[in-house]
Amino acid sequence: MGGPPDREAGLSVGAVAQRLGVAASTLRTWDRRYGIGPSRRSSGTHRRYSPADVARLEIMQRMILEGAPPGEAARVALAEATEPAEPAEPTGSAGPSARGHGAGGNRVPVATAGGGAAGEPGAARPEEVRGLARAAMAMDAHAAAHAVRTAIGRDGVVRAWDGLIVPVLAGIGRKYAATGDCVEVEHLLSAVLLGCLLEVPPPAAPRNARPVLLACAPEEQHSLPVHALAAALAEAGVAVRLLGARVPPRALAAAIRRTGASVVFVWSQTAETGAPEWLAELPGSRPAARLLAGGPGWARDRLPDAVRPVATLPAAIAAVESFFNPA
Ligand code: B12
Incomplete structure (x- = not known):
């Protein structure tokens, strides 16, 4: 034009x-x-x-x-x-x-x-x-x-x-x-x-044997941040499975079992999708601290004990990496 x-x-x-x-x-x-x-x-x-x-x-x-x-x-x-x-x-x-x-x-x-x-x-x-x-x-x-x-x-x-x-x-x-x-x-x-x-390619030789699962909360359409996290983790040599927007709890639970995921990250952008109680039922919530919750939608004060909140993209990467590089 x-x-x-x-x-x-x-x-x-x-x-x-x-x-x-x-x-x-x-x-x-x-x-x-x-x-x-x-x-x-x-x-x-x-x-x-x-x-x-x-x-x-x-x-x-x-x-x-x-x-x-x-x-x-x-x-x-x-x-x-x-x-x-x-x-x-x-x-x-x-x-x-x-x-x-x-x-x-x-x-x-x-x-x-x-x-x-x-x-x-x-x-x-x-x-x-x-x-x-x-x-x-x-x-x-x-x-x-x-x-x-x-x-x-x-x-x-x-x-x-x-x-x-x-x-x-x-x-x-x-x-x-x-x-x-x-x-x-x-x-x-x-x-x-x-x-x-x-377009960011997955790592040729991932640092993690068991994948990291990335998903949006049920009915949550704002999936860009999990895509950003997936791309950033790929750059850091971490293999992920990206489930994207609107993942029902049952489907996420099945994905955790089927992939043997080591860490699960769930995003909520809006308060409508931020009721966190269902997270406690996910297989990944035991042992504790394998579940990460990101996004401004979560009712933080109601997050189950096993779920660790992360506030920024670098914090999410660091939290994921902490499972592979224990201090
Ligand atoms: C892109 C977008 C969309 C796209 C999403 C596409 C996709 N595949 O993701 C589409 C067009 C589908 C969409 C739809 C809607 N959207 Co919309 N959307 C946005 C927009 C512009 C960006 C969303 C985003 O990616 N945010 C991520 C970052 C950019 O924002 P943030 O959460 O504020 O980031 C903070 C933290 O979360 C953190 N952070 C940033 N990145 C990361 C990454 C990680 C991993 C972590 C841990 C932290 C982190 O740092 C920031 C500072 O604290 C926002 C505006 C906004 N400010 O977010 C509106 C916004 C979220 N949408 C809004 C609305 C109302 C809607 C609709 C209902 C109507 C509409 N606008 O079309 C629909 C329905 C959505 C639904 N039912 O789920 C409102 C939500 C209001 C509210 N609080 O409930 C917003 C805030 C716009 C507004 N100001 O009104 N949307």
């Missing part, structure tokens, strides 16, 4: 709306309300967005995604340089969106990602977070996958997850909570992320 002839003439409101993944009416509202619109018009009344106009809108949209009120986002975007925007290119350093910019840059929610502060292993590269967020909002699966593969290949799964992927997921989640929009973005980005995480 947006090849040379388009760039020459400027993009229509529909083309820009499609590129940004917002409604055309939203763009008109932003123009009317915040003065952030097309800088030129063709054939009298038709709006034509130049590359610089699109760049400003992308900055505005990114800041909104990161939690800024639209008025503030428009102010910052309008104050930005007016060079043409590159297409959502996640690792590029050129173009206005790659530069730090006051409020928006500070809004990248790294601190909520559980990966540590700047300079620590999970620290974000803000420009990459913005690139992935932009690609996701533009429904550009190719650019999003490129960004994620690049980060995983360069930094490993844990850093890519905590420093890049979690901030973007959290931002999209906040956007959904505020507006009810972006479910399609959640779905597209999830599909991209699952694909990238599944």
